[in-house]
Amino acid sequence: METWFLQLINHWIARSPATFYQALTMSDRMPWLMAAIVITALWYAGERGTVPTAPGKRTRLQNRTLVILTLASLMVGFILAKGLQGFWQRPRPLNDFPLQVPIEPSVWEAVRQSFFAVDSFPSDHAVMLFVLATGVIYVNKRMGLIVLVASIYFALLRIGLGFHWPLDIWAGACIGVLVMSVAILLEPIVHRLLFSLVLQFEYYPQVMYALAFLVVFELWRKFEDLFVLVSRVSG
Amino acid sequence: MFINEQQVVQLLNQIIAANQWVFIAALQLTGELLWLVNPLLFIWVWYSGASPHVQNTRSREAVHANRQRVLLAFLSASVAFALARFGSGLFARPRPFVELALQVPVSDEIWQGIVAALGSTGSFPGDVAAFWFAQAVVLRGAGRGIGWLTAGIGFVFVFLRMGLGYEYPTDVIAGVCLGVLLGTAVLLARHRLNWLTRPVLMMFGRFPVIMYPLALLFLFDITQRMAWLFAIIAVLLGI
Numbered sequence: 456m457e458t459w460f461l462q463l464i465n466h467w468i469a470r471s472p473a474t475f476y477q478a479l480t481m482s483d484r485m486p487w488l489m490a491a492i493v494i495t496a497l498w499y500a501g502e503r504g505t506v507p508t509a510p511g512k513r514t515r516l517q518n519r520t521l522v523i524l525t526l527a528s529l530m531v532g533f534i535l536a537k538g539l540q541g542f543w544q545r546p547r548p549l550n551d552f553p554l555q556v557p558i559e560p561s562v563w564e565a566v567r568q569s570f571f572a573v574d575s576f577p578s579d580h581a582v583m584l585f586v587l588a589t590g591v592i593y594v595n596k597r598m599g600l601i602v603l604v605a606s607i608y609f610a611l612l613r614i615g616l617g618f619h620w621p622l623d624i625w626a627g628a629c630i631g632v633l634v635m636s637v638a639i640l641l642e643p644i645v646h647r648l649l650f651s652l653v654l655q656f657e658y659y660p661q662v663m664y665a666l667a668f669l670v671v672f673e674l675w676r677k678f679e680d681l682f683v684l685v686s687r688v689s690g
Numbered sequence: 691m692f693i694n695e696q697q698v699v700q701l702l703n704q705i706i707a708a709n710q711w712v713f714i715a716a717l718q719l720t721g722e723l724l725w726l727v728n729p730l731l732f733i734w735v736w737y738s739g740a741s742p743h744v745q746n747t748r749s750r751e752a753v754h755a756n757r758q759r760v761l762l763a764f765l766s767a768s769v770a771f772a773l774a775r776f777g778s779g780l781f782a783r784p785r786p787f788v789e790l791a792l793q794v795p796v797s798d799e800i801w802q803g804i805v806a807a808l809g810s811t812g813s814f815p816g817d818v819a820a821f822w823f824a825q826a827v828v829l830r831g832a833g834r835g836i837g838w839l840t841a842g843i844g845f846v847f848v849f850l851r852m853g854l855g856y857e858y859p860t861d862v863i864a865g866v867c868l869g870v871l872l873g874t875a876v877l878l879a880r881h882r883l884n885w886l887t888r889p890v891l892m893m894f895g896r897f898p899v900i901m902y903p904l905a906l907l908f909l910f911d912i913t914q915r916m917a918w919l920f921a922i923i924a925v926l927l928g929i
Contacts, residue, residue, distance in 0.1 A: 488910075491906060491910075492903040492907070493903075495902050495903045495906045496899045496900075496902070496903045499898035499902050661734045661737045661738055664733050664736075664737050665730045665733045665734055668730065668733055668906075668909065669730075672726070672729075
């Protein structure tokens with residue numbers, strides 16, 4: 456079943472070199488760029504003031520506490536997925552399964568080499584995408600639905616390119632939804648902390664927005680610099 | 691005693707290359723970090739003047755003026771950078787590291803990567819100098835010392851770039867002149883550019899959900915040396 460689904464998506468992506476290249480480009484940084492854009496949009500969504508004008512509406516302050524919570528969940532989920540990848544050690548389909556690859560062999564070899572050291576289960580991209588989708592659905596259903604559809608699309612691309620088995624994506628999606636749901640459940644407990652953090656943006660906007668930019672920039676870069684810094688500090 | 695510009699580059703190179711870590715720090719600073727500092731500076735100015743305690747017309751006007759300067763600084767810096775890039779293609783002057791024997795205390799692999807990335811582009815006029823000094827002129831009025839800070843950062847970057855053998859002093863001087871000229875031109879024409887800046891600022895107020903993510907893309911693009919913006923312009927112009 457898993458291999459059948461993988462082949463089905465792979466055939467769809469590999470129908471021409473152009474679609475394959477497009478999938479390669481889109482599946483790498485695009486999900487993270489989407490996350491950065493959605494987080495920023497969510498920060499400015501909602502009504503001004505401290506109390507919503509109608510039931511079901513949310514204020515900007517309420518949204519902002521949830522944005523910080525989503526960002527924290529993204530980091531927790533991503534680190535969790537990276538940790539689990541080292542624990543299960545499942546090879547990726549592109550190194551373990553015959554796929555249709557209608558591009559230059561040298562280009563594909565470079566892609567394969569970049570994945571040799573990293574295991575497949577669970578998908579860190581899926582964790583990130585579904586943490587985001589769950590968080591956004593909680594705040595704004597229409598926007599959340601768009602993010603969910605985009606997340607599924609990006610997840611399918613990664614299956615079709617042979618970066619992940621369908622089960623990796625499933626597991627990643629489940630972890631993502633779980634992490635964000637737990638975070639939402641815990642929100643009342645940490646609400647005061649989150650709210651005071653949001654207030655700092657009002658009092659020290661220059662410093663806080665500059666720092667926020669660095670966080671979003673790191674998100675876009677898949678926390679690469681953060682991991683390098685941690686690995687250097689920890690030796 | 692007359693010192694030619696090759697000697698200046700070699701002197702700066704000797705200072706930077708005296709210590710391997712200083713050289714690596716210079717490489718990092720003039721690489722990705724250089725382009726990350728700029729968005730932070732724009733964000734700083736964009737939010738300066740905003741106070742949670744005082745919300746009167748005067749404070750709003752101060753914020754508006756600062757934000758207008760950020761837009762104009764971005765405009766002048768982008769144009770200066772694009773012109774400098776165009777000029778470097780036109781003059782095709784080889785970079786100092788191609789012509790001079792410089793000290794390079796890093797692995798050959800790292801250095802060859804840099805040579806491959808920069809070696810194909812000309813050095814005259816300095817694009818980084820043009821980029822930094824165009825915005826320094828425009829941001830000068832945004833706050834106490836912000837223009838001097840920008841110019842100071844620009845000076846550090848251009849000296850490091852000379853020491854690394856990326857540019858000659860004349861390239862830097864030409865870049866600074868181009869940047870200052872463009873920045874001054876934009877600053878003088880700022881009232882005439884109201885037709886551009888006012889609607890954009892108004893849209894930030896009315897549609898923040900769209901405008902701020904868009905602004906984020908522009909800031910990300912700065913960290914990519916404005917590759918996306920130039921690619922879009924090239925596609926639109928059919929180049």
